[in-house]
Amino acid sequence: MSRRWWSCPVCTVLGLVGLALLAWLLIGRGDGKADAVRQRTEADAAEVLSAAGFPWARLKIDNEVGRIVGEAPSVAQRAAAYAAANATLLPMMGVPGVFARLEDGQSSPALALPDAPKVPQTAASGALTAEDCQVAMARVLASQQIRFKLASAELDPSSVPLLDQLHGLSRRCPQARMRVEGHTDAQGDAAANMRLSQRRAQAVVDALAKRGMAANRLQAQGFGEERLLDAGSTPEAHERNRRIEFHLAPKAP
Numbered sequence: 001m002s003r004r005w006w007s008c009p010v011c012t013v014l015g016l017v018g019l020a021l022l023a024w025l026l027i028g029r030g031d032g033k034a035d036a037v038r039q040r041t042e043a044d045a046a047e048v049l050s051a052a053g054f055p056w057a058r059l060k061i062d063n064e065v066g067r068i069v070g071e072a073p074s075v076a077q078r079a080a081a082y083a084a085a086n087a088t089l090l091p092m093m094g095v096p097g098v099f100a101r102l103e104d105g106q107s108s109p110a111l112a113l114p115d116a117p118k119v120p121q122t123a124a125s126g127a128l129t130a131e132d133c134q135v136a137m138a139r140v141l142a143s144q145q146i147r148f149k150l151a152s153a154e155l156d157p158s159s160v161p162l163l164d165q166l167h168g169l170s171r172r173c174p175q176a177r178m179r180v181e182g183h184t185d186a187q188g189d190a191a192a193n194m195r196l197s198q199r200r201a202q203a204v205v206d207a208l209a210k211r212g213m214a215a216n217r218l219q220a221q222g223f224g225e226e227r228l229l230d231a232g233s234t235p236e237a238h239e240r241n242r243r244i245e246f247h248l249a250p251k252a253p
Helices: 009-028 034-051 075-088 130-143 157-170 190-210 235-241
Strands: 058-062 065-069 101-104 177-183 218-222 243-249
Touching (some): 034 075, 075 101, 177 190, 190 218, 190 243
Parallel strands (some): 065 101
Antiparallel strands (some): 177 243
């Protein structure tokens, strides 16, 4: 299927519903084409996920269980891909011989942060591990992003509630170290983008420290346009690439 097809949300949903009905008819008639339908479903799902900005993710169907697999570039992207799959692949679910439920079978890279001095334990209800805190933050950032003023590292006032929310989550894993990553789109000069991404990551670190997070838990790192999520040149692609990511790791033993 072409990218033009997936650019039409209504067409996408209608196409997936049509595929589901076709699968139902073929399997219900006993034509023995369940394997072909599953293969077609997997291929179509790969295009859906790629068009949504997750080319590394794909659907694998086994015994009516659909698993989103692939090596995610970050934990935040892993959570975002699974959330997108739940929404876009919904018309395929529940069809006999295709898949009845969706699971997350993705992998994500190990986190590597420099050692930090021991941070005193602070009072918090519902303590989380570094991994659980990472997933919680990724879920928050899957639906909203920290924003800055145009071509600037100055935080947009609209991001204050989000920063407060992320700081609140960080208090539930007080021993975790956090790397704040800045990423830009591919517009403009690459060197300038690298500097901007570093300044933006540092601005977030400063904002968290101002809210009371220990500075020795924080690290700012800018990647500029080196890790694009979408290679397209549309405004939507540029928006997807401009982002802040949080990567957490437990204190080294």
